[in-house]
Amino acid sequence: MVILLVTVMMVSLVMSACSKNNAGNNTAATNKPANSAATNDAKPAAPLDIKLFAVQEPNIDLATNKFTKLVEEKFNIKFNFEAIPSDGAKEKRQISLASGDFPDAYMLTAYIDQFSQADLIKYGKQGVLIPLNELIDQYAPNIKQALDSNADLKAFSVAPDGNIYGLPAYSQCFHCSYPNKLWLNTSWLEKLNLEMPKTTDEFKKVLEAFKNQDPNGNGKKDEVPLSGSTEDFGVRVVPYLMNAFVYDDDRNHLMMQDGKVSSSAVTEEWKQGLTYIKSLFDEGLIDPGAFTQNAEAFKKIGENGDAQILGAGAGMHPAIFLNIDQGNKNSKDYNPLPPLTGPSNVSLATHDGGGVSPGAKFAITSKASKEKQIALIKLVDYMFTPEGQTNGASGMKDIDWRDPKEGELALGEGVKPMVAPIPMTEGEAPRNAGWSGMAHFYMPKEYRDSWVQGTDIYDSANYERRLYQATLLYQGHEPKELFPLWAIWLDSADVDEATMLQTNIKTYIDENALQFITGNKSLDKDWDSYLKGLQDLKLDRYLEILQKAYDASTFKK
Numbered sequence: 001m002v003i004l005l006v007t008v009m010m011v012s013l014v015m016s017a018c019s020k021n022n023a024g025n026n027t028a029a030t031n032k033p034a035n036s037a038a039t040n041d042a043k044p045a046a047p048l049d050i051k052l053f054a055v056q057e058p059n060i061d062l063a064t065n066k067f068t069k070l071v072e073e074k075f076n077i078k079f080n081f082e083a084i085p086s087d088g089a090k091e092k093r094q095i096s097l098a099s100g101d102f103p104d105a106y107m108l109t110a111y112i113d114q115f116s117q118a119d120l121i122k123y124g125k126q127g128v129l130i131p132l133n134e135l136i137d138q139y140a141p142n143i144k145q146a147l148d149s150n151a152d153l154k155a156f157s158v159a160p161d162g163n164i165y166g167l168p169a170y171s172q173c174f175h176c177s178y179p180n181k182l183w184l185n186t187s188w189l190e191k192l193n194l195e196m197p198k199t200t201d202e203f204k205k206v207l208e209a210f211k212n213q214d215p216n217g218n219g220k221k222d223e224v225p226l227s228g229s230t231e232d233f234g235v236r237v238v239p240y241l242m243n244a245f246v247y248d249d250d251r252n253h254l255m256m257q258d259g260k261v262s263s264s265a266v267t268e269e270w271k272q273g274l275t276y277i278k279s280l281f282d283e284g285l286i287d288p289g290a291f292t293q294n295a296e297a298f299k300k301i302g303e304n305g306d307a308q309i310l311g312a313g314a315g316m317h318p319a320i321f322l323n324i325d326q327g328n329k330n331s332k333d334y335n336p337l338p339p340l341t342g343p344s345n346v347s348l349a350t351h352d353g354g355g356v357s358p359g360a361k362f363a364i365t366s367k368a369s370k371e372k373q374i375a376l377i378k379l380v381d382y383m384f385t386p387e388g389q390t391n392g393a394s395g396m397k398d399i400d401w402r403d404p405k406e407g408e409l410a411l412g413e414g415v416k417p418m419v420a421p422i423p424m425t426e427g428e429a430p431r432n433a434g435w436s437g438m439a440h441f442y443m444p445k446e447y448r449d450s451w452v453q454g455t456d457i458y459d460s461a462n463y464e465r466r467l468y469q470a471t472l473l474y475q476g477h478e479p480k481e482l483f484p485l486w487a488i489w490l491d492s493a494d495v496d497e498a499t500m501l502q503t504n505i506k507t508y509i510d511e512n513a514l515q516f517i518t519g520n521k522s523l524d525k526d527w528d529s530y531l532k533g534l535q536d537l538k539l540d541r542y543l544e545i546l547q548k549a550y551d552a553s554t555f556k557k
Contacts, residue, residue: 047078048375051103051367053096054438055112056083059430066396066433071382077375089113097128104368105376108361109437110169115360117159118495124165125492129363131163135377142384143167143377146442153442155487155554156358166360167380169440172448175467176355178474179234179316180243180250183334188215188311199341200244200276207285210311218307226280227287227321228314229298235321237290237314238277238513239350244342245273247479250350252506254546256481261546263539265509266531269344271523274516276342281517291514295320303330312337317467324460332458336470339477351478354445358486361440383441390419392439398422399433404452411468412449420452423461483546488553494545501542508537 056062062081072078082103084092090113096102108114115123123129136143147154156168189196189206192213197203207225209215216223228237239250246269247255253265264270280286289297302310302321308330313321324331341347362380364373382388387397394400402420404410410417424431457466490498512530515521521530 047072047076048372049078049080050105050372050375051080051082053082053093053103053106053108054084055086055089055109056081057086057109057112057436057438059432060434060436061432062435064432065435066399066431067392067435067439070391070396071379074382075375075379077379086112097123102128102365102367104372105364106362107438110171110357110359110361110440111437114169114357115166115363117358117489118492118499120165120360120363121159121161121489121492121495123363124159124161124163127366129165130366130368130373131165132167132364132377133162133164135364135373136164139374140377140381140384142381143442146170146384150444151554152354152356152487155484156356157360158554160489160491160552166363167441168356168359169361169437169443170356171440171443172445173355174445174448175464175471176316177352178349178471178478179232179352179355180236180239180248180314180350181234181316181470181474182240182312182314182337183318183321184312184337185210185215185308185310185333186335187333191215191217196337197340198338200241200343203337203340204280204285207280207311208283211283211285215311216307216309220307222307222309223311224287224301224309225285225311226290226314227298227301227310227312228290229293229295229320230291231295233320234316234350235295235298235314237286238517240314241277241280241340242270242273243346243348243350243477244340245269245276245344245346247348248273248350249352249483249485251352252485252502253509254483254485255479256483259481259550261483261543261550263505263509263534263543265513266534266539269346271527272343274513275523278517278519278523282519288518290314291518308333317463317470319463324463326460328460331460336473338473347477348479349474349477351474351482352486353482353484356486380441383439386418386447389439389442389447392435392441393437393443394419394421395431395434399431408452409455410450411453411465412446415446415449417452418447418450483550484553485546488546488549490545490549491552494548498542498545501538501545504537505534505539505542508533 054062062068062083068079093106093108093113120129124131136147147157153170156170157164159165184196188210192209192215194206194209197206210223210225214221226237229235234250236250239248242248246264246267248264249255253263254261255264287301298321302313303323310321313334315321318324318331318334322328322331322334339347339349364376368376383392390401391397400422402422404417404420408417408420453465454462455465456462457469512521516523
């Protein structure tokens with residue numbers, strides 16, 4: 001999946017954040033940094049030798065990288081990179097910490113590995129990771145401004161004890177924040193003279209037509225009406241369908257009402273949703289492989305060599321199961337199906353608040369001297385400016401990006417364009433001008449919307465606009481209240497218990513949902529025993545821990 005998503009980024013050279021390989025930055029993209037000059041004062045007399053743990057991504061050589069050279073000169077430092085490959089990054093970081101011979105700082109790539117909230121509290125209390133509060137107050141005006149103006153960033157950054165032990169990769173990806181989309185083969189709709197379905201009943205009739213009326217015209221009954229896979233990135237088929245009955249967050253099946261967290265999976269509406277999904281499965285309208293296959297197998301269905309066979313695919317974006325590059329055959333045929341309306345007039349969409357993962361990508365350790373601490377926080381503060389973030393994440397100006405030209409349009413409607421990517425030419429050597437995900441620090445939606453995008457959404461270079469426009473169909477379908485599991489901090493005394501409960505309960509719900517859908521369990525005969533099983537797994541205790549964390553968080557109204 002990571003390879004797939006990086007490929008999408010290389011093709012489109014836009015901000016497709018499902019790959020997390022984007023440029024981005026400041027909430028006020030059109031504003032000057034709070035105090036850019038303050039990041040470059042009081043340099044030490046000689047370059048500071050800083051040992052930095054970092055993940056080195058393909059086509060990047062950190063030691064010779066152009067952005068490395070820029071910031072080394074700008075902040076009078078010399079990096080001694082402990083550069084590791086993506087494979088095994090988490091294990092290598094853990095070994096580094098456990099050995100006691102850890103570096104001055106960790107600058108991680110969040111979509112590969114980062115500190116969890118539990119890690120931050122643990123190593124912060126041990127004194128391995130130092131609090132950044134005073135450093136930010138004294139030497140990082142751009143970080144401070146972002147924390148003061150962005151309540152979400154602050155919630156991600158400040159631990160329950162008030163300390164900031166690390167900074168997250170605040171990469172707000174609009175299309176990622178509504179991950180559970182469905183992409184329907186609209187060329188088949190046209191061929192069969194069908195309209196875009198709006199309700200669960202209409203959708204079922206469309207799938208029946210896909211299965212039985214030979215829309216690919218090859219005289220064979222080889223069509224796969226609906227498929228998906230088992231990983232993340234919105235590819236599971238159940239959440240999209242379940243959201244026409246009750247909210248399914250596709251993570252832990254939690255919902256919120258009147259400030260109280262509860263489980264969707266114990267409701268009568270959940271049972272009704274399973275009944276509907278089972279009816280699709282029983283009629284052969286859902287590919288059985290959707291519950292077992294990986295992304296590679298899913299894509300073989302979407303890109304079947306002999307004939308187009310996929311009617312609808314679940315996914316955050318269609319490149320998961322299709323080729324979108326120049327010369328593709330099928331990409332334009334798959335278009336977003338807005339949230340369906342169920343029999344009780346429910347029409348919801350999974351939403352996670354912006355696609356930001358809890359934890360931290362950057363932390364300074366107790367090994368760093370005061371001078372090194374100051375230099376490191378100034379470096380990161382530079383990457384909280386539009387210039388620094390774009391140079392760091394996307395490559396240097398006039399190499400990987402340029403100022404927009406007159407007439408070019410930004411991704412966001414009515415937004416002033418600020419950054420225009422410079423596409424790579426075929427056969428061009430790697431530019432090695434930026435740090436990619438290692439430099440992802442502050443990329444809110446406002447900044448991402450300021451990137452230049454063309455208007456032909458089926459051109460792979462404009463893929464981000466295609467995803468943006470699709471996501472607008474889902475925006476507003478999220479519940480009025482969302483339980484912010486992605487941002488709350490659990491009490492350190494509850495972390496281990498909650499982690500175990502979370503794993504056991506989620507696994508139990510997902511496994512039972514599959515058994516109910518496939519008929520291995522009966523919704524009539526086995527529902528009560530299923531509910532009892534959740535109580536035996538201490539669902540009430542899990543919800544109690546989550547409620548306690550929410551009540552103590554900045555999200556509490």
